[in-house]
Amino acid sequence: MAKNADETEMATTQSIVDSKARERAFIEWLKGYLDTIALIAGLGSSITFSIIVAEIVDPSSLGSMKNGVVFDLDQVRLIISLGWCVFTIAVGIAIFAKILFIDPIAQRNLEKNMKSSLFQYQLGVVLFLLNLLPTMAFTLISLAVTAYVPVVGWLATGCSGLAGLLALVMSIGVLDIGPSIPRLLRDISVCIHLS
Numbered sequence: 001m002a003k004n005a006d007e008t009e010m011a012t013t014q015s016i017v018d019s020k021a022r023e024r025a026f027i028e029w030l031k032g033y034l035d036t037i038a039l040i041a042g043l044g045s046s047i048t049f050s051i052i053v054a055e056i057v058d059p060s061s062l063g064s065m066k067n068g069v070v071f072d073l074d075q076v077r078l079i080i081s082l083g084w085c086v087f088t089i090a091v092g093i094a095i096f097a098k099i100l101f102i103d104p105i106a107q108r109n110l111e112k113n114m115k116s117s118l119f120q121y122q123l124g125v126v127l128f129l130l131n132l133l134p135t136m137a138f139t140l141i142s143l144a145v146t147a148y149v150p151v152v153g154w155l156a157t158g159c160s161g162l163a164g165l166l167a168l169v170m171s172i173g174v175l176d177i178g179p180s181i182p183r184l185l186r187d188i189s190v191c192i193h194l195s
């Protein structure tokens with residue numbers, strides 16, 4: 001009988017250790033993810049801002065491209081400005097999320113927070129936005145390129161659009177591919193309930 005109690009206690013202890021290890025792994029993943037998004041969006045934001053305030057060449061003045069121009073100079077500037085805005089929003093959300101989800105108090109309270117459906121919803125929304133915003137910004141910048149080099153611009157727009165669609169599919173878990181947000185939250189929630 002004592003042997004059975006010891007085995008049960010060891011299994012419970014191992015489950016708690018596994019749960020804490022998964023929590024730490026999740027926190028490390030989240031830190032890296034938020035840093036990566038902030039870096040990409042920050043770089044994109046600074047580059048697009050410098051383009052917005054610089055003098056941009058009018059696409060219709062480019063020799064052989066005059067007839068096939070899809071966007072004029074004002075539209076190109078507007079599209080790049082929208083890309084800058086989306087990049088800036090992504091930077092802001094990534095930094096705010098890092099402060100909100102990764103501070104030491106939040107890390108200590110992760111177990112309690114992950115049991116809250118409101119926290120899971122907030123985390124899911126933040127990850128969803130951070131999956132989509134950079135690809136949306138790249139799609140806008142690619143559209144601006146179509147005014148200057150249509151073939152390259154449309155190819156990049158298509159690739160960026162496909163990447164955005166893939167981010168959407170992975171975010172909402174339509175297909176069970178990659179680290180979807182619902183699966184990530186479910187795994188963490190199961191892990192916490194086991195402890």
